[in-house]
Amino acid sequence: MLEIIKYPAKEAWGKLTKRPQMDTKALFASTQAVLDDIRSHGDAAVREYSERFDKVSLNAFEVTDEEWAEAGALVSDELKNALRVAKKNIETFHASQKTESKWAETMPGVRCMQKATPIEKVGLYVPGGSAPLFSTVLMLAVPAIIAGCEEIVLCTPPNREGKIHPAVIVAAKLAGVKRIFKIGGIQAIGAMAYGTGSIPKVYKIFGPGNQYVTAAKQLIALEGTAIDVPAGPSEAALLADGSANAEFIASDFLSQAEHGVDSQSILATNNEQLAEAVVKAIEQQISELPREEVTRKALQNSKIVLFQTLNEAVKFINFYAPEHLVIQCENEMQIAEAIKNSGSIFIGRYTPVSMGDYASGTNHTLPTAGMATAYSGVNLDSFVKKITFQEVTAEGIQNLGPTVAVMAENEGLDAHKRSVTLRLDELREK
Amino acid sequence: MLEIIKYPAKEAWGKLTKRPQMDTKALFASTQAVLDDIRSHGDAAVREYSERFDKVSLNAFEVTDEEWAEAGALVSDELKNALRVAKKNIETFHASQKTESKWAETMPGVRCMQKATPIEKVGLYVPGGSAPLFSTVLMLAVPAIIAGCEEIVLCTPPNREGKIHPAVIVAAKLAGVKRIFKIGGIQAIGAMAYGTGSIPKVYKIFGPGNQYVTAAKQLIALEGTAIDVPAGPSEAALLADGSANAEFIASDFLSQAEHGVDSQSILATNNEQLAEAVVKAIEQQISELPREEVTRKALQNSKIVLFQTLNEAVKFINFYAPEHLVIQCENEMQIAEAIKNSGSIFIGRYTPVSMGDYASGTNHTLPTAGMATAYSGVNLDSFVKKITFQEVTAEGIQNLGPTVAVMAENEGLDAHKRSVTLRLDELREK
Numbered sequence: 094m095l096e097i098i099k100y101p102a103k104e105a106w107g108k109l110t111k112r113p114q115m116d117t118k119a120l121f122a123s124t125q126a127v128l129d130d131i132r133s134h135g136d137a138a139v140r141e142y143s144e145r146f147d148k149v150s151l152n153a154f155e156v157t158d159e160e161w162a163e164a165g166a167l168v169s170d171e172l173k174n175a176l177r178v179a180k181k182n183i184e185t186f187h188a189s190q191k192t193e194s195k196w197a198e199t200m201p202g203v204r205c206m207q208k209a210t211p212i213e214k215v216g217l218y219v220p221g222g223s224a225p226l227f228s229t230v231l232m233l234a235v236p237a238i239i240a241g242c243e244e245i246v247l248c249t250p251p252n253r254e255g256k257i258h259p260a261v262i263v264a265a266k267l268a269g270v271k272r273i274f275k276i277g278g279i280q281a282i283g284a285m286a287y288g289t290g291s292i293p294k295v296y297k298i299f300g301p302g303n304q305y306v307t308a309a310k311q312l313i314a315l316e317g318t319a320i321d322v323p324a325g326p327s328e329a330a331l332l333a334d335g336s337a338n339a340e341f342i343a344s345d346f347l348s349q350a351e352h353g354v355d356s357q358s359i360l361a362t363n364n365e366q367l368a369e370a371v372v373k374a375i376e377q378q379i380s381e382l383p384r385e386e387v388t389r390k391a392l393q394n395s396k397i398v399l400f401q402t403l404n405e406a407v408k409f410i411n412f413y414a415p416e417h418l419v420i421q422c423e424n425e426m427q428i429a430e431a432i433k434n435s436g437s438i439f440i441g442r443y444t445p446v447s448m449g450d451y452a453s454g455t456n457h458t459l460p461t462a463g464m465a466t467a468y469s470g471v472n473l474d475s476f477v478k479k480i481t482f483q484e485v486t487a488e489g490i491q492n493l494g495p496t497v498a499v500m501a502e503n504e505g506l507d508a509h510k511r512s513v514t515l516r517l518d519e520l521r522e523k
Numbered sequence: 524m525l526e527i528i529k530y531p532a533k534e535a536w537g538k539l540t541k542r543p544q545m546d547t548k549a550l551f552a553s554t555q556a557v558l559d560d561i562r563s564h565g566d567a568a569v570r571e572y573s574e575r576f577d578k579v580s581l582n583a584f585e586v587t588d589e590e591w592a593e594a595g596a597l598v599s600d601e602l603k604n605a606l607r608v609a610k611k612n613i614e615t616f617h618a619s620q621k622t623e624s625k626w627a628e629t630m631p632g633v634r635c636m637q638k639a640t641p642i643e644k645v646g647l648y649v650p651g652g653s654a655p656l657f658s659t660v661l662m663l664a665v666p667a668i669i670a671g672c673e674e675i676v677l678c679t680p681p682n683r684e685g686k687i688h689p690a691v692i693v694a695a696k697l698a699g700v701k702r703i704f705k706i707g708g709i710q711a712i713g714a715m716a717y718g719t720g721s722i723p724k725v726y727k728i729f730g731p732g733n734q735y736v737t738a739a740k741q742l743i744a745l746e747g748t749a750i751d752v753p754a755g756p757s758e759a760a761l762l763a764d765g766s767a768n769a770e771f772i773a774s775d776f777l778s779q780a781e782h783g784v785d786s787q788s789i790l791a792t793n794n795e796q797l798a799e800a801v802v803k804a805i806e807q808q809i810s811e812l813p814r815e816e817v818t819r820k821a822l823q824n825s826k827i828v829l830f831q832t833l834n835e836a837v838k839f840i841n842f843y844a845p846e847h848l849v850i851q852c853e854n855e856m857q858i859a860e861a862i863k864n865s866g867s868i869f870i871g872r873y874t875p876v877s878m879g880d881y882a883s884g885t886n887h888t889l890p891t892a893g894m895a896t897a898y899s900g901v902n903l904d905s906f907v908k909k910i911t912f913q914e915v916t917a918e919g920i921q922n923l924g925p926t927v928a929v930m931a932e933n934e935g936l937d938a939h940k941r942s943v944t945l946r947l948d949e950l951r952e953k
Contacts, residue, residue, distance in 0.1 A: 174929075175929040181629075186635045195619075203884065205616045205619075205885050207620055211863075225933070226934065227930070227933070228930060260933060315741055318897075341945065345942055348942045351939070384938070434643070438910060439913055441915065443917055443920040443946055448924075451930045452923055454633070455635050456911065462747055465910075466643065466644075467642045470911060474909070481868070481879075482859060483883045484870040484874055485873045493608070496882050497605075497877050497882050499601050499605040500657070500881045501877055501880075501881065503655070504656065504657070505654035505814075506778070506782075507781070508778040508812050508818065509778045510877070512775050512778045512876070515774050519768075
C-alpha cells in the first residue's frame with residue numbers, strides 16, 4: 094500500500110520530487126567509442142553493431158518497396174482508423190502553431206523580420222522493444238512534414254528476423270515519411286549524425302530511447318548536431334481536490350507507472366479522504382493489470398502527498414516541474430493558468446494523460462527530470478529555426494549609423510565603426 | 524594579399540568552409556573539477572577560483588547600491604543616448620515576436636492550446652576582456668524582460684580592482700536587470716547552475732564566452748540546466764555580385780575579422796572584377812585599423828571565392844550556414860528569401876553587420892560553426908518554454924476515447940487503455 098505523506102515542510106520537497114536517475118555520463122566513454130567507429134567506418138560499423146547489440150545481420154538497412162507495400166495488409170482496419178484520427182488531430186494542433194513572419198520597422202529606414210525556416214534534414218528515432226511505438230512515429234513525423242523539412246529519415250531497430258512492425262510502417266506512410274532504416278540504438282544516432290554510405294546525415298535528431306540512445310544523442314549534440322531534448326524516465330503529477338473522482342485519479346496514476354520500472358507518479362492533494370480513496374483504488378486496479386510487476390516497481394518511486402491548501406499543492410507542482418500534469422479540481426482552468434512549470438497539462442475529469450499520449454493533438458515528446466522549468470516539449474518550432482533579416486536604407490543608416498558608431502567605438506571595435514562611417518561618408522558626398 | 528579561389532568543385536566546399544576549431548572537449552575534465560568544487564563549496568569555491576583565474580579577491584560578489592548609483596556619472600552622455608536608441612530598437616523587434624495562445628479544437632469536445640510561459644529564473648553571462656560588452660547586456664536582458672522572466676541574474680568578470688565597467692551597469696539598468704554579480708568564467712556558470720549562498724540558481728544560462736565558459740555551459744547542460752547555444756568563433760559570409768560596392772564589402776569583411784584571431788569572413792561572388800577590387804580595398808583599409816594584427820591573423824582563416832553563377836554561390840552559402848550573411852546583389856530580396864541556413868541576414872548596401880551587432884533590433888547572439896542549419900539565434904522564444912494544455916469533455920472522450928483505447932492496446936499499455944474505458948463506462952452508466 095502506498096503511504097500518504099502528510100504536510101511535508103518546504104525543505105522536504107527536494108527529496109520528495111527526486112527522480113529515479115539515469116546516469117548517462119557513465120556510458121559516455123563506451124558510447125563515444127561506438128560513435129567514433131561509425132564515423133570512421135560507416136555502414137560496415139553500423140552492420141557490426143547491429144549484429145552485436147540487436148542480434149540481427151542485415152545486408153541492406155532500408156525498408157524495401159515490398160515491405161512498404163505489404164505493411165498495410167498486416168495491420169487491422171481498427172488500428173488503421175485510429176491512426177488516421179490521431180494523425181488528423183496532431184496535424185490540426187501542430188498546424189495551429191504556425192507563425193507568420195512580418196517586417197517590423199524599428200525606426201524609420203530600419204526594418205527587421207524573423208522567419209521560421211524548416212530544418213532541411215531531420216532524423217527521427219523510434220525505439221523498439223516489446224511493443225511497436227507507432228504513436229511516436231506520428232508525434233515526430235507529422236510536425237516535421239508540416240514544418241516543411243525536406244529530408245526526413247526514420248530509424249528504428251528491427252527484430253531478430255530483420256523486420257520492423259508493420260504498424261510503424263503504416264504510421265510512417267500516413268504521416269508522409271519516405272525513408273525508414275532498420276537500425277537501432279547508438280548506431281542509429283551515429284549513422285544519422287555523421288551519415289554513412291546508405292544513411293543520410295541530418296542536422297537534428299529527435300526521439301526517445303534507452304540510456305544508450307540518450308547518451309549518444311548527448312554526445313553528438315556536443316559535436317554540433319542538434320537534438321530535441323534528452324529523454325529521462327517518464328513522470329506525471331496529479332493535482333486533485335475533493336471534487337475529483339478517486340477511480341479516475343488512480344487509473345491515471347497507474348497508467349503513468351506502467352511505462353517502466355523507473356517511471357514516477359506523484360499525487361498532490363489538499364483532501365485526505367481523496368488521498369485514502371485513491372490508495373485503495375490503486376490497490377484494486379493494479380491487480381488487474383497485465384504489466385502489474387513493472388507497475389508495482391514504479392510505485393516505489395511514486396508518492397501521494399497531502400497539503401494544507403490547494404495553493405501550497407500548486408507551489409509544490411511548480412517546484413516539481415512535471416512532464417505531465419493532470420488537474421482535477423473545482424477551479425481547474427484557473428489553476429492551469431497558474432502553472433509555471435510543466436510539459437503538458439491535462440484539464441478535467443475526462444482528460445486522462447492517455448488522450449495526449451495518443452490523439453488529442455498535443456505532442457507526447459516532453460521534458461522530464463525537472464527540465465520543464467526551461468524546455469518545451471516537441472512542437473512545430475522544434476523542426477524550424479528562426480532566421481532574422483534586416484534591411485537598412487540610406488535614410489535608416491543616417492538615422493541609426495551614428496548610434497552604432499558610438500557603441501562600436503566604446504567596445505573598441507574600430508572596423509565595425511568604419512563599416513558604418515564609410516557608408517555615411519558616401520551618402521554625405523552624394 | 525588574399526588569394527581568390529576560382530570555381531571550386533563541390534567536393535572542395537567542405538574544406539573551404541572549415542572553421543577554426545574550438546576543442547572544448549579537451550577542457551571537460553579540468554572544467555568539471557571546478558564545477559564540482561563550486562557545487563560542493565559554493566561561495567568559498569567561487570572566491571577561490573576568482574582569485575586564481577581573475578586575480579581578484581572579493582568579499583562580496585554583488586554590485587553594490589553605491590556602484591549602481593555612481594555608474595551613470597561615469598558614462599558619457601553620447602554613449603548613454605546610443606544605448607537608449609539601441610535598447611528601444613531591440614525592444615521593438617523582440618516584442619514583435621510575441622505569439623498569442625489560443626485554443627484549437629482538434630475534434631468536437633477536444634481542445635488544445637500552447638502557451639508561451641516565461642522561464643522563471645535565467646542567468647546572463649557577459650564576458651570581460653579588453654572592452655566592456657554592453658551590447659551583449661542589451662541583447663540578453665531586453666528579451667528576458669519582455670518574456671517576463673521573474674529572476675534575472677547577470678554575471679560578468681571584474682577587473683583586478685574588483686570593478687566592472689560602468690557602461691555594463693548602465694546598460695543593465697536601462698534594460699531592467701536588478702542583480703549583477705562580479706564573477707567570470709567557469710565559476711560564474713557553476714554558480715548560476717547550482718546556486719550558492721549569495722548567487723541564485725537559475726534554470727537557463729545565456730551568453731557568449733571563451734572556451735572555458737563554453738565548456739562549462741556544455742557540462743551543466745548535460746546535468747539539466749538549459750543553455751542558449753554553445754558559442755564558437757564568430758563568422759560572416761558575404762554574397763555579392765557586380766552591383767556591390769567593393770569598399771563596403773571590404774569593410775564588412777574586415778569588421779568580421781577584427782573580432783578575434785579565430786574569426787572567419789568568406790566572400791562568395793560571381794564577379795571576378797568585384798573580387799579583385801575587394802582584395803585591394805581590404806589591403807588599403809586594414810593598415811588603418813588599430814586591431815590590424817588580430818585582423819590579419821583572422822584573414823588567414825578567411826576566403827574569397829569566385830563562382831560561375833550567383834545561383835551556385837547561394838548553394839555554397841547554404842552549405843556554409845553562416846552566423847551572419849551580408850547580401851549585396853541586384854535581386855537581394857529574392858536571394859534572401861532563398862537562403863535556407865543562416866543566423867541573421869543583412870540585406871543591401873546600407874546594412875553592414877554592425878547594424879545588427881548593436882542596434883537594428885535583431886539579436887547578435889547567433890549560431891556559429893554551421894549550427895545555423897538547425898539552431899536559431901537568441902530570440903524571445905529563448906526565454907520562454909511552450910506548455911501545452913488539453914481539455915476533453917464528456918462528448919470529447921466519447922468521440923476520441925475509442926481511438927485512444929485501440930492505440931494503447933496495440934502498444935501493450937493496458938493501464939492507459941483502462942484510464943479511458945473507465946471513464947467511458949461511467950458515462951455509459953449515467
